Amino acid sequence: MTNPPPPQVRSPRYVPGIKYILMLGALAALPAVTTDMYLPSLPVVAEDLRASQAAVQFTLSGMLLGGGVGQLVIGPLSDRFGRRLPLIIGITMHVVISLLCSIAPDIGTLIVLRVLQGFFNAAAAVVAIAVIRDRFVGSDAARLLSRLMLVIGVAPLFAPTMGQAIAGIWHWRAVFYALALIGVLLVLIVWRFMPETLPSERRRSGHVRNVTAGYWQLLRDRRFMSLAVIPGLGLGVIMSYVVGSPFVFQEQYGLSQGQFALIFALNGVALVLSAQVNATLVRKIAPAKLLRTAAVAQLVFALVLVAVAATGFGGVIGLLAALWLVLGTQGMIPANASVLALNSYGQMAGTAAAVIGALQSGVAGIVSPLVGVLGGDALSMSVVMIGAVVLTVVVLLLGTPVFRRDGWRAFEVPDERAATPA
Template sequence: MTAADTVAAPPAALMPGDLMTRRQRLRLILVLGSLIAVGPLTIDMYLPALPAIVDDLATSSAAVQLTLTGTLIGLALGQLLIGPLSDAVGRRKPLIAGTALHIVASVCCALAPNIAVLGALRVVQGLGAAAAAVIAMAVVRDLFSGSSFAQLLSRLLLVMGAAPVLAPTLGSELLRWTQWRGVFAALAVFGVLLLLIAILGLPETLPPLRRQRGGVVPTVRLYGSLLRDRAFVGLVLVAGLAMAALFAYVGGSSFVLQGQYGLDEQQFGLAFGAGAIGLIAATQANVRLLRRYSPQRILFTALLVGSAASLVLLGFAATGIGGLPALLAALWVVLATAGLALPNAPALALTRHGEAAGTASALLGAAQFGIGAVAAPLVGVFGTGAMAMALVIAGGMVSALVVLLLVVRPGRLPAMQPETETMAVAVH
């Protein structure tokens, strides 16, 4: 008996994804990454146009920020509805229907006559985008678990990370040739491409024998069982609070960087993209870190460093020391630590409930976007300056660390199987 035999799990522990070739995994990452990207693109692509929307629709910056909140609310509510539905009928049908809704809503946003209509349509647009977000996460859980899940999710975040990097830049370039309405027309075109990808590139991953019984009562019971799991709820809150810090940056950055520091639309797109490089780099570093450290340890360290960096950011914003370079440097560190926290918190949470991956993913996504929906307008409530943005970012990161320590208690979570062990199973 070899050393590999002593650590390898029995064949029954294999997940379908463990038998995939490298090429098959790459194709899966590209397909699922395209699906996950629709949310960040829908949220971020119109950010450079926020000041222009204020002028064109004769409204206030706070009212325009509420259109971002509407999108996040739609994403949260949509996931709560689509998650259980996908556990009952499979992954493909809800994905196709939600993507079609996103296309229609994007076209209508491009034609919105006032801020109230635009805000309502952004909610509907978020509902449609929710299908791609929750289905992609559920498909990953259908195929993988444990450290394999966390590593594949990190790879997905590389693809997804390109969306917030490119979205404001793409929006800025579009604004050279069109008005803000053209941004929503471009989102409609992307939705059509996404629909083709869903139809042609994603097979059904939830066989009928593994589907949950549909209906209101079973769905309520399933949500109840998830909410009784203290560690799961804590990890969901951790992911939501970390996402809140990210959305505070998303919601406030255009007003801070353009309004307070005087960057134009193109400079803002470049600065926003440069900040997101930290997020992308960290998600890929996470793949290597998982070969040596547990997800629990990585998550704790990331939140500890992220909390410290967010407090430094708050100090820079309050005093003005270092100017814009210091502010962006502190933001880069916060985004990098978020890039480590965001793959590991969901992986730890969803590994606990593989039997209801769609519903668990929905609750996780709803918390992330729901808490983010609260964070974005908070920046507007406190003001539109760097101090307001930094205050909400610091609140999110510090709160996530507190919840991890007091509610989740990471030392009590069961160990997750390393990727090397999973590969040993596949080889043997």
């Protein structure tokens, strides 16, 4: 089932400024920052709370689980009550739970709190995407999402360093004080600078039957679900690299921690740069065309990556070059897929964004552990990455018209301006 694009009401074109982009980017990056600032403290947390490595790692995976559920709940609430109220409540709860995490007496309590933290700060990611759909469609939305990638991509690169510095100077519990402070600042910024983008006349009923019907409508739409799962497969590509690369570069290739940090930063630059290239290209090229081209290019680069990992050709430099290309093309895929998925669902953007976000958490959570299961070396990492890339191409081929002749036209909308005036 494929819904035709809803009629668009002409409104003045809104051109987002740098402050607006930074605000939405900071909101979208909050879950990632909450995870990454805490990463360096895991060994100390295990020692301090007398917990096993598996139990401490579940404070991360539990947060992802809570985030996936939270998006499914908060998305419809933002369609019912508007964007600001669920967002402010969600971030406020993030602040409260961060403070509770800082005094957690045992690992069981910390796990429960982290699951709840993931649930509530999911509001930031869901609302950031829904706000974009409230005001933009098509290439305008894809361009803004690509600009957001600059903030979303850079923030997690610095978060582990910040977390390590804070824990080193004070204690791992101080990391949660910092996360609480970030939440307070975001609440103040949203309260002062973010207007409501969903007027009351466009809000949906919050009755459970209507929420269920909304999700059922999305699940029955093959095109939407195909596009919605692609950002999750893309995150699976990235997370496979994230969980595998420390062992590949430091244990298999013998690089130092400093050298690995430099490599990690270089690959992060690849993601950010390609997202900015995408933001420029969507001015002239349809998002569906860019998505198709990037998916095919990434498949070619992933094949090269597997060949390099299997043969050892080029050593660490060859592997790094192939990884850089695979991750670089990744920056052009999620924004375009998300925009195309949301095109037909402006009237329930929060619910649709929640499905995309939940699929991201779920699919990435399933894909990334496979690296360790298969052996944890360069070949294992590369095989898992190419598996996710192949699935992306197959899903696009079978579930969408992007590979058909002029299939990109199926995603055109009558007017690429959102229904909400600036």
